Amino acid sequence: xxLSTSTCLxxxxxxxxxxxxxxxxxxxxxxxxxxxxxxFCGAGLRQxxxxxxxxxxxxxxxxxxxxxxxxxxxxxxxHTPFDSNLYRTDISPLTDEYREWYRESVRRTIxxxxxxxxxxxxxxxxxxxxxxxxxxxxxxxxxxxxxGWQVELAAKYGTGIAVENMxxxxxxxxxxxFTAVVEEQIAIIDGINDPACGGCWDFGHAELVYRDQxxxxxxxxHRLKATHVQENDKLHDDHxxxxxxxxxxxxxxxxxxxxxxxxxxxxxxxxxFMNGVPDAMRPTAAKFAYEVGMxxxxxxxxx
Numbered sequence: 439x440x441l442s443t444s445t446c447l448x449x450x451x452x453x454x455x456x457x458x459x460x461x462x463x464x465x466x467x468x469x470x471x472x473x474x475x476x477x478f479c480g481a482g483l484r485q486x487x488x489x490x491x492x493x494x495x496x497x498x499x500x501x502x503x504x505x506x507x508x509x510x511x512x513x514x515x516x517h518t519p520f521d522s523n524l525y526r527t528d529i530s531p532l533t534d535e536y537r538e539w540y541r542e543s544v545r546r547t548i549x550x551x552x553x554x555x556x557x558x559x560x561x562x563x564x565x566x567x568x569x570x571x572x573x574x575x576x577x578x579x580x581x582x583x584x585x586g587w588q589v590e591l592a593a594k595y596g597t598g599i600a601v602e603n604m605x606x607x608x609x610x611x612x613x614x615x616f617t618a619v620v621e622e623q624i625a626i627i628d629g630i631n632d633p634a635c636g637g638c639w640d641f642g643h644a645e646l647v648y649r650d651q652x653x654x655x656x657x658x659x660h661r662l663k664a665t666h667v668q669e670n671d672k673l674h675d676d677h678x679x680x681x682x683x684x685x686x687x688x689x690x691x692x693x694x695x696x697x698x699x700x701x702x703x704x705x706x707x708x709x710x711f712m713n714g715v716p717d718a719m720r721p722t723a724a725k726f727a728y729e730v731g732m733x734x735x736x737x738x739x740x741x
Contacts, residue, residue: 441728442473442515442703443469444705445462456487469724472510474506475513478490478516478547479518482543495546495550502550512555514555515559516547516558525567528567558597558636560599560601561601563623565615565616572613581601581616589630593632598663600664601627603617604617636662641665642686646672646673665702669683692737704731
């Protein structure tokens with residue numbers, strides 16, 4: 439098992455301003471990480487300034503690849519821009535222009551990821567209200583439609599799509615989030631029924647839903663292809679590093695990952711841990727995060 443981190447480990451600077459992708463890669467490398475998850479979430483809004491929104495985005499992708507090759511860094515996961523409300527009618531209508539760009543940003547993410555050697559591209563499931571509210575069949579239909587074209591495109595370019603488990607975040611925004619329970623995540627994966635479709639397990643999301651997340655994780659089993667490693671207080675989606683501000687049973691989880699035959703990475707999504715850290719101290723904090731992650735990897739290896 440490799441320890442990996444999303445480039446979002448180095449989020450926007452404390453005083454404002456996003457961290458460019460190449461700078462994030464350099465900072466992750468300096469902390470000890472040699473396997474990296476490319477976070478493309480910011481490309482969901484065309485005006486965001488994200489590199490993937492540029493007209494010359496393909497040349498930029500090649501620049502990232504050449505830079506990684508010089509460092510000896512590999513990319514095995516990525517994260518598309520996400521919007522879980524594309525099939526909802528109980529919120530403000532989304533414009534056709536927004537929908538068109540969202541689809542294009544996901545398309546670019548998949549192509550860029552494949553060119554950079556990424557094995558699994560993660561995206562969030564949809565919660566639908568178009569035909570019925572809180573209805574399993576309607577939500578499954580929407581997600582098979584949503585993920586179907588992505589899996590087909592990913593397979594064409596030699597990568598895969600990982601459906602992420604969600605959580606119950608804010609009942610005012612969403613009364614019920616589809617894939618907060620593992621059976622719904624499994625239904626999408628099995629419904630797609632393609633080797634290019636698997637699951638991504640976000641441990642923090644699971645902590646918000648389950649008393650004991652080892653039970654659904656074991657049920658997900660062989661479908662698990664990618665991870666989002668984060669810790670929280672069981673109340674908020676904090677995105678802290680393991681053992682910080684939470685009670686996630688990593689001593690039980692790491693042997694379980696080996697038991698179910700998981701062959702992917704242990705991938706940090708821990709931007710919350712860094713948010714309040716001054717820029718000058720972030721390299722030190724990242725090195726500590728790396729050591730904590732390696733401790734978890736050893737729990738897996740020694741199981």
